[in-house]
Amino acid sequence: MGILEGKRILVAGVTLDTSIGFATAKVAQEQGATVLISNFGRALGITKRIAKRLPTEPPVLDLDVTNEEQLAGLADAVREHVDGLDGVVHSIAYGNPATILGGKFLEGPWEDVAQAVQVSAYSLKSLTTACLPLMGPGGSVVGMTFDAQVAWPGYDWMGVAKGALESCNRYLARDLGPLGIRSNLVSAGALKTLAAKAIPGFEKFEDEWEARAPLGWDPADLEPTARSVVALLSDFFPKTTGEIVHVDGGYHAMGA
Numbered sequence: 001m002g003i004l005e006g007k008r009i010l011v012a013g014v015t016l017d018t019s020i021g022f023a024t025a026k027v028a029q030e031q032g033a034t035v036l037i038s039n040f041g042r043a044l045g046i047t048k049r050i051a052k053r054l055p056t057e058p059p060v061l062d063l064d065v066t067n068e069e070q071l072a073g074l075a076d077a078v079r080e081h082v083d084g085l086d087g088v089v090h091s092i093a094y095g096n097p098a099t100i101l102g103g104k105f106l107e108g109p110w111e112d113v114a115q116a117v118q119v120s121a122y123s124l125k126s127l128t129t130a131c132l133p134l135m136g137p138g139g140s141v142v143g144m145t146f147d148a149q150v151a152w153p154g155y156d157w158m159g160v161a162k163g164a165l166e167s168c169n170r171y172l173a174r175d176l177g178p179l180g181i182r183s184n185l186v187s188a189g190a191l192k193t194l195a196a197k198a199i200p201g202f203e204k205f206e207d208e209w210e211a212r213a214p215l216g217w218d219p220a221d222l223e224p225t226a227r228s229v230v231a232l233l234s235d236f237f238p239k240t241t242g243e244i245v246h247v248d249g250g251y252h253a254m255g256a
Helices: 020-030 045-054 068-072 074-079 110-134 155-181 204-213 221-235
Strands: 008-012 034-039 060-062 087-090 142-143 182-188 244-247
Touching: 008 020, 020 034, 020 221, 034 045, 045 060, 060 074, 060 204, 068 074, 074 110, 087 110, 087 221, 110 142, 110 204, 142 155, 142 221, 155 182, 182 221, 221 244
Parallel strands: 008 034, 008 087, 034 060, 087 142, 142 182, 182 244
Antiparallel strands: none
């Protein structure tokens, strides 16, 4: 019997099978959860094909977290498959690599910065509030961050967006706590995901992690991160909220 036995989980932001969202959906199913996944636009077709590679093919929802109409209809869309949700995973981020990444911090235009903040940070609140009618005490929201305590080479405005995400998590923890719902983030190390490929010079991150993480680090192995997300979705962290759990081989705790 798995730690998510009987739980209903929405994983928002699954594209390829090399994504953290996909790995999380897989581990969640292996741990007994009924899983729904989502994507939108041109990526939706890819997600529907990729969904067949999970242990059990899950329903795939059409959800753009910047679309107010789709957010308003999300609860009804979920109810077509399950009668509620016990957990929500926010595995969503976007920043235009041509304008706000790769050393373009001083030149980044507000329109693209605003898009990155809305998609990567504000949408944690948007997705959560859209799911609230489906959730109750014991519910868990888990998002994905990349350590925003420092400035990373090439990460630029996406780093700012992650800083906003981390702050958003704390305020969600404050406001969801009285409802018995937790909100936490997992800060993963450098992983070879679709999002990472959009960051100019990301291979430097991989080299750093492999050299400095005391537990070692494999940038192609998504399972440790997925297992941590699943643990936070479970009942094993009943009084943990507003937290950022690092899953990076210990890199964040090391000095130069």
